[in-house]
Amino acid sequence: MLPEDFTAMGAPGRAEHIFAMIQRPWEYRDGFPRLSREIREWLVANLDTALPEVAERHASEDGSTKLMLRLGDGECIEAVHMPREVRNPRVTLCVSSQVGCAMGCAFCATGTLGIRRNLSAGEIVGQVLAALRELGPERPHAITLVFMGMGEPLHNLEQVHRAIQILNHTRGLNISTRRITVSTSGLVPGIERLAHMEPRPWLAVSLNATTDEARSALMPVNRAWGLARLREALDAWSLGDRERLTIEYVLVAGQNDTMEDAERLAEWMGELRRGHNVNLIRLNEHEAASFREPDEAQVNAFVARLKALNCFVTVRKSRGRDIQGACGQLVKKSKGPSKRIENC
Numbered sequence: 001m002l003p004e005d006f007t008a009m010g011a012p013g014r015a016e017h018i019f020a021m022i023q024r025p026w027e028y029r030d031g032f033p034r035l036s037r038e039i040r041e042w043l044v045a046n047l048d049t050a051l052p053e054v055a056e057r058h059a060s061e062d063g064s065t066k067l068m069l070r071l072g073d074g075e076c077i078e079a080v081h082m083p084r085e086v087r088n089p090r091v092t093l094c095v096s097s098q099v100g101c102a103m104g105c106a107f108c109a110t111g112t113l114g115i116r117r118n119l120s121a122g123e124i125v126g127q128v129l130a131a132l133r134e135l136g137p138e139r140p141h142a143i144t145l146v147f148m149g150m151g152e153p154l155h156n157l158e159q160v161h162r163a164i165q166i167l168n169h170t171r172g173l174n175i176s177t178r179r180i181t182v183s184t185s186g187l188v189p190g191i192e193r194l195a196h197m198e199p200r201p202w203l204a205v206s207l208n209a210t211t212d213e214a215r216s217a218l219m220p221v222n223r224a225w226g227l228a229r230l231r232e233a234l235d236a237w238s239l240g241d242r243e244r245l246t247i248e249y250v251l252v253a254g255q256n257d258t259m260e261d262a263e264r265l266a267e268w269m270g271e272l273r274r275g276h277n278v279n280l281i282r283l284n285e286h287e288a289a290s291f292r293e294p295d296e297a298q299v300n301a302f303v304a305r306l307k308a309l310n311c312f313v314t315v316r317k318s319r320g321r322d323i324q325g326a327c328g329q330l331v332k333k334s335k336g337p338s339k340r341i342e343n344c
Contacts (some may be wrong), residue, residue, distance in 0.1 A: 001047070002166060003124075014180075016171050023172035025051065025133035035196060048072065051130040052123065069130055071123055075099045075116060077150055079127055081135045091137050092144045095127050097160050098151025103185045104220045107208075107252055107283055107291050110150045110173060118155070121162035127166060140173040148183045148204070154190025161197055168199045177201050178191045183248065188225040191233045204246035204279070205230070209256045210264035218255065222277045229259065234272065245276045251302065252283045253294040262302050266309035274310040 006015035013036065021033040032040060032049065043049050055076065056068035064082040071077065080094040080254065089322075091329065099116035101108070119127075127143065137143065145167065147153040153160045167175045180201040194200065206231075209215035215222040235246060247269065251257045261296060266273055280303065283293040294302075306313045 002034060003171060004067065007022060008081050010041055011039070011046075012036075015293060018043075019169070020171045023129070024048075025129040026136065026138045028133065032253050037298045039055070048122070050209060051126045051133065052077075052132060054134050057134070065135055067131055067134065069127055070154040071099075071119075076243065077119070079149055080111060081131050081132050085091050085211075090142045090144055091135075092133055092146060093128060093276075094146050095124065095131075096149035097124060097147055099152040101151045102155060103152050105185060105206075105208075106218045107250060110153055113150075115151075115155075118159055119151070119161045123284070124159065124163035127165050128173075139161050143173065144179045145182075146181045146183065146204075147201075148181070152185055153182045154184045154194065157190050157193060162230065162295050164179055164199060164201055178242075181246070183246075185219055185221045186225060186230045188229055188233045191230075192236065195233075200240075202243060202246070204248055205234065206250070207265070207268075208248070208250045208252075210261045210268060229263050231268065231270075246279050247272070247276065248281060250267055250281045250283055251294050251299060253292045253298070255291065257294045257302055259301065259305050262305035263309065269311060273309070275312060278306060278311050278313045279316055280313060288326060 001019070003015040003019040006018050018033075018035065018039060021027070021035055024033070027034050031051075032302065033043075034324055035043070035307055041149075050072065052069035052071055054067055056066075057071040058068075059065045060066070065081055067079050067081065069077050069079060077099055079096060079098040082094065083093040084090050084092065095117065098118050099163075100113035101110045102115035104111045132138075147160060164177070164182075167173050167180065168177055177199045181204050182194065182201045183204040183206060185206050191205075192264060194203070206219075207215070209222075212222060212226045222230075237245070237326070239245075249256075249265065265278065269276070280299070282299060284290055285291070285293060288319055303315060305314050
């Protein structure tokens with residue numbers, strides 16, 4: 001809820017103060033925001049104030065932590081907390097937008113679950129607050145938020161955007177949209193809707209192949225919106241000041257890691273190669289997929305070819321691989337059958 005929602009419901013006290021205290025989980029007492037008895041009683045009577053329960057916590061040797069969070073109905077999601085020891089220490093939180101995922105990408109463990117349901121905006125915000133209460137930091141300006149966990153964020157666009165409004169609010173965590181990234185498998189209608197929403201996060205697109213045939217085999221979404229249509233949607237994304245797009249590319253041995261793939265990727269990028277990031281990710285192997293990651297020499301050759309073609313390239317250091325917390329590894333069995341959620 002935003003401050004104006006508390007006002008509309010007739011909450012006692014100042015709505016902005018209630019909102020601000022709820023968004024500071026490190027100041028909670030006995031699991032509840034530090035508010036007057038009257039306001040606490042009103043909240044208990046009118047709203048669900050419980051944060052998701054931390055059901056499991058797995059620490060990685062690299063300093064990251066995977067949290068399994070249990071929601072009110074018993075469903076489970078996973079989030080990953082990744083501190084970065086740089087000049088100004090920061091924490092990246094990788095959060096989920098759905099229980100499971102409908103996209104069925106062949107290399108992704110989450111896709112094996114199918115879709116259980118969308119998360120509400122409250123559950124998404126609660127996920128962030130639960131992670132901060134458990135692991136910190138207590139300085140919201142040190143948080144970078146990435147919607148790269150379980151689910152396709154643009155399949156749940158209304159609730160994801162509502163959560164971004166709350167997390168970006170100046171009286172709350174006030175996380176700048178420059179530090180919020182939504183990653184999509186290429187759901188073109190969602191990209192086109194998000195392009196006109198405010199506040200608007202930064203966008204990352206998971207590409208992962210350079211021909212429609214290869215991409216459709218890895219990512220079923222491509223059968224509906226192919227590479228050319230996806231490129232049109234990115235061309236229509238009006239960039240803000242210093243805004244950059246990220247093109248994510250999971251390198252899969254023998255599938256999309258040849259020099260010809262690198263050349264086709266650079267060609268597809270076109271003018272986007274100048275200043276926008278091609279973020280290469282070695283496949284993070286898991287038991288549900290038969291694919292393998294390429295060796296170091298092949299990765300280096302792929303990077304070198306892209307750089308020779310004037311692409312701005314980074315190679316993502318996967319965090320939490322030893323605890324199955326890296327990109328494409330998040331999976332937690334849910335109760336009951338999966339179901340279909342229609343495209344946005």
